[in-house]
Each structure stands twice: as C-alpha cells, then as structure tokens.
Amino acid sequence: ATANIGVVGLAVMGSNLARNLASREGNTVAVYNRSRSKTDELTEAHPEAEFVPAFSYEEFAASLQKPRAAIIMVKAGRPTDAVIDSLVEVFEPGDIIVDGGNALFTDTIRREKAVRETGINFVGAGISGGEEGALNGPSIMPGGSDESWVTLGPILKSIAAIAEGEPCVTHVGHDGAGHFVKMVHNGIEYADMQLIAEAYDLIRRGTGKTPAEIAEVFAEWNRGELESYLIEITAEVLRQVDAETGKPLVDVILDQAGAKGTGAWTVQTALSLGVPVSGIAEATFARSLSSHPEQRAVSRDLPGPDEGLKVDDADAFIEDVRLALYASKIVAYSQGFDEIRAGAAEYDWTIDLGAVSKIWRAGCIIRAQFLNRIADAYDAQPELPVLLTAPYFVEALGRAQGAWRRIVSAAAGAGIPAPAFSSSLSYYDGLRAERLPAALIQGQRDFFGAHTYKRIDKEGTFHTLWSGDRTEIEAEDTH
Numbered sequence: 001a002t003a004n005i006g007v008v009g010l011a012v013m014g015s016n017l018a019r020n021l022a023s024r025e026g027n028t029v030a031v032y033n034r035s036r037s038k039t040d041e042l043t044e045a046h047p048e049a050e051f052v053p054a055f056s057y058e059e060f061a062a063s064l065q066k067p068r069a070a071i072i073m074v075k076a077g078r079p080t081d082a083v084i085d086s087l088v089e090v091f092e093p094g095d096i097i098v099d100g101g102n103a104l105f106t107d108t109i110r111r112e113k114a115v116r117e118t119g120i121n122f123v124g125a126g127i128s129g130g131e132e133g134a135l136n137g138p139s140i141m142p143g144g145s146d147e148s149w150v151t152l153g154p155i156l157k158s159i160a161a162i163a164e165g166e167p168c169v170t171h172v173g174h175d176g177a178g179h180f181v182k183m184v185h186n187g188i189e190y191a192d193m194q195l196i197a198e199a200y201d202l203i204r205r206g207t208g209k210t211p212a213e214i215a216e217v218f219a220e221w222n223r224g225e226l227e228s229y230l231i232e233i234t235a236e237v238l239r240q241v242d243a244e245t246g247k248p249l250v251d252v253i254l255d256q257a258g259a260k261g262t263g264a265w266t267v268q269t270a271l272s273l274g275v276p277v278s279g280i281a282e283a284t285f286a287r288s289l290s291s292h293p294e295q296r297a298v299s300r301d302l303p304g305p306d307e308g309l310k311v312d313d314a315d316a317f318i319e320d321v322r323l324a325l326y327a328s329k330i331v332a333y334s335q336g337f338d339e340i341r342a343g344a345a346e347y348d349w350t351i352d353l354g355a356v357s358k359i360w361r362a363g364c365i366i367r368a369q370f371l372n373r374i375a376d377a378y379d380a381q382p383e384l385p386v387l388l389t390a391p392y393f394v395e396a397l398g399r400a401q402g403a404w405r406r407i408v409s410a411a412a413g414a415g416i417p418a419p420a421f422s423s424s425l426s427y428y429d430g431l432r433a434e435r436l437p438a439a440l441i442q443g444q445r446d447f448f449g450a451h452t453y454k455r456i457d458k459e460g461t462f463h464t465l466w467s468g469d470r471t472e473i474e475a476e477d478t479h
C-alpha cells in the first residue's frame with residue numbers, strides 16, 4: 001500500500017482532481033475508473049504524476065494506506081450508490097469514503113447513516129469550481145464526522161484554492177452539511193447570474209450600447225465593489241464575436257437557459273424550510289420561462305407599453321443599474337445564508353457562516369471580494385439573524401436604494417422583465433415594513449378555515465364567529 005488518497009471516477013472532474021492531488025508534495029494517488037480506458041488515458045498522459053492505477057476495487061483498496069481515504073467523482077445518483085456499495089465491500093472500519101459529486105444533501109444524510117453502520121466514515125463534500133477548479137484549486141465544502149476531518153483536512157487543504165493565504169475548505173458540519181452548503185452556493189450562483197443578465201439587458205435597452213461596449217462597463221465594475229468572477233466572465237462573454245456571422249456571440253446564442261437542477265433543489269428546500277429565497281427562486285423561474293419557446297411564441301403579441309426605456313443620461317443610468325445590482329446581490333446572499341442557518345437548525349448542524357463565506361472567496365463560481373464583507377459581518381455578530389442588517393450592508397443599501405427603486409420602476413414602465421431586481425426589492429421592503437398585510441391573510445384564513453389569529457394587544461389565540469354573530473372568542477391554538 002503506497003497511496004495516501006484515492007480517486008474513483010476519472011471523467012473530467014475526477015481526473016483533474018486526481019492530478020491536483022498528485023501535484024501536491026507528499027501525495028500518492030490511487031486511481032480507479034469503472035472502464036479501464038479512462039485510467040490508462042490519465043496515467044499515460046501524465047507519467048510525471050504519482051498515480052497508482054488500480055483495475056478492480058480490491059486492487060484499489062490494497063493500494064491505499066490505512067486508514068484508507070477515497071474520493072468518489074462519478075455521476076450523482078445511482079452511480080454514486082453503486083460505487084459506495086463496492087467500496088464498502090473492500091474497505092474496513094475507520095476508512096473514509098468521500099463523495100465529491102453533486103449529491104442532494106438528503107441522499108448524503110441517508111448514505112452517511114448507512115455507511116456509518118459498517119464502521120466506515122462517509123463524507124459528502126461539495127466541490128465547486130468546475131473542471132478548472134478541480135485541477136488548480138476548488139472551493140471544498142466537506143461534511144461528515146470530526147474523525148474523518150482529522151485525516152482528510154490536511155489533504156483537502158493541500159488541494160483547495162487559496163484566498164488571502166487561507167485554503168478554501170472548512171469542515172462545514174456533520175453528514176449532509178457540506179452538500180447542503182454547496183447546494184445553496186449554486187442557488188446563489190443562479191441569482192447572481194440572473195441579476196447580471198438583467199443589468200446587461202437594461203443597459204442595452206436603455207442606452208443602445210453594443211455588447212462590446214457593455215463589456216467595458218462590466219470590466220469597469222469589476223474594479224470596484226462588484227469585483228467577482230461572474231462579473232469578469234460576463235465581460236469576456238459580451239466581448240466575444242461569432243466567427244461565422246461576425247455578430248456578437250451573445251446575439252447568436254439561443255436565449256433559452258439550461259439548468260442541471262441545483263437551483264431547483266435550493267428553492268425546493270427553502271420552501272420546505274419556510275425561508276424566502278425569492279432572488280434564487282426568480283432566477284430559477286426565469287430560466288424556466290426562457291426555456292418554453294412555445295409559450296413565448298404565443299405570447300409575443302400580448303399588449304405592452306407603447307414606449308421602450310427612455311434614458312437621458314446614459315452614465316447616470318448605468319450607475320443606477322450598478323447600484324441596483326449591488327443591492328439585489330446583497331439580498332440574494334442574505335437569503336442564501338438565511339437558508340443555511342435554517343438548514344443547520346433543522347438538521348442539527350453547527351455551521352460557522354463566516355467560515356462558509358471565507359471558503360467561497362476563491363476557487364468557486366461565486367468567488368468575490370464581497371464575501372470578505374460577509375465574513376466580517378459574521379465575525380462581528382455570529383448570530384446575526386439577517387445578514388443584510390449588518391452595518392456595512394445597511395450603508396450600502398442606503399446608498400443604493402434610490403437607484404434600485406428607479407431601475408425597478410423604469411423596467412416595469414418600459415415592459416422589461418427584471419424579476420430578480422424587483423423581487424429582491426420587494427423582499428427588502430417586506431423586511432422593512434412596520435405592518436404587513438399578513439394581518440388580512442390571517443383574517444381570511446380564520447374566515448374560511450377557522451385557522452385562528454393572534455392579536456397585537458393581548459395574549460391568546462382568537463377566532464371570530466364569521467357565520468354567526470361575528471363576535472370574537474378565545475380559541476385553541478391551531479395555527
């Protein structure tokens with residue numbers, strides 16, 4: 001046994017992760033793939049790397065030092081279960097199986113429980129950063145037991161991205177905590193992308209600038225408080241010219257956004273936890289709307305405003321859009337962290353939200369300067385109930401809210417969809433409201449379902465006899 005870590009599944013992600021591991025001092029990497037060809041390709045293409053190829057699960061287990069540790073990088077779902085079952089056969093108590101794929105956190109909870117009964121440790125680890133991250137340094141979000149972290153921590157730290165000298169990996173929490181946090185990361189990514197897309201659309205329609213000119217706007221934004229990987233790549237995409245037609249590439253790409261489902265998981269989970277992640281939800285729904293060409297075709301002639309967006313001062317308008325984007329982004333992140341907090345409470349995880357924001361500063365898709373401000377906020381107040389109420393964000397929102405309102409009104413007036421901008425603003429105003437019309441909803445619920453209500457002026461639970469003489473009685477609390 002010569003290897004200190006193994007990788008099962010050598011498609012794009014697995015082979016890059018194996019190469020990343022092998023490139024770090026002290027690592028020898030056992031590699032296994034169901035079909036032999038991928039293993040041969042990897043070892044032949046990288047003779048310099050410290051790989052120990054295995055061609056059966058028995059050989060793979062035999063090549064690993066104890067306690068064995070192996071990272072699975074195969075298709076999520078059944079393939080992952082199949083590989084876990086095979087590893088459990090050949091591993092021993094104390095060994096560690098890591099699932100680095102995009103598993104649904106509830107699957108991870110189930111798998112951790114089943115594997116734990118054999119005495120083997122199971123760690124669900126969210127890995128973000130795509131192919132390039134896997135090779136050069138991803139952001140890693142491991143769950144699992146404290147015992148596994150002792151062995152895995154140093155190995156994962158050696159391959160993770162580095163942000164301001166710190167590796168982008170932390171033991172997020174037990175069992176499914178890592179995959180839960182990775183899921184929310186992806187949800188926030190959906191929101192961030194949609195907000196950027198809305199900003200681009202408004203600038204284009206408002207100022208008539210070309211995609212190449214708007215690329216410069218984003219490049220400029222990337223030098224300020226919006227600095228992030230997604231803003232940076234947006235400029236790159238907008239600059240790209242289609243070789244075939246000579247048009248901006250963005251104008252020849254079909255406007256139907258795909259999705260692999262992690263945004264939907266984030267929203268579904270938020271719905272069951274009762275957490276309003278409206279920015280993420282609108283972003284996910286916006287992709288769905290875009291992907292129904294038949295509905296869009298029959299809707300094209302629906303009435304809209306006569307006039308498009310009228311902008312007198314292009315620079316001032318662009319600055320308003322920038323501020324609206326920043327404010328909406330604060331909302332999206334605040335909502336995402338709210339979901340993590342609620343998930344931790346529901347599943348009994350201890351998650352350090354500041355540490356989560358720090359490991360997202362590099363390696364992953366939502367990496368941004370901004371995450372330092374989130375870390376600061378949680379450092380100052382670990383139990384902060386609403387992230388956007390931290391002083392730094394209050395200041396930023398104060399600075400942005402006027403622009404945000406102008407942009408949302410302008411979009412609505414001109415018939416330009418800005419679902420993430422506008423829902424984020426509504427969420428913000430909902431939080432701020434002294435009184436919400438939820439009181440009326442409680443009245444309606446009591447009317448048709450005797451669901452009862454509470455009063456602002458005394459303790460107890462009440463019901464009005466709506467179909468009787470409409471007097472109020474004290475009632476059992478039935479919610």
Ligand code: NBP
Nearest residue numbers: 009010011012013034035073074075076079101102127130
């Ligand atoms: P894929 O998701 O395309 O999976 C292909 C791998 O799964 C191959 O190695 C294949 O082996 C193996 N496999 C399958 Br399919 N069924 C198997 C089974 N029953 N037993 C054993 N192996 C099986 O690979 P990928 O694109 O490299 O992604 C790997 C994981 O990483 C996925 O969970 C994915 O969601 C996640 N991912 C993450 C990111 C990110 O940014 N974090 C990006 C892309 C992917 P074969 O060669 O024998 O067919």
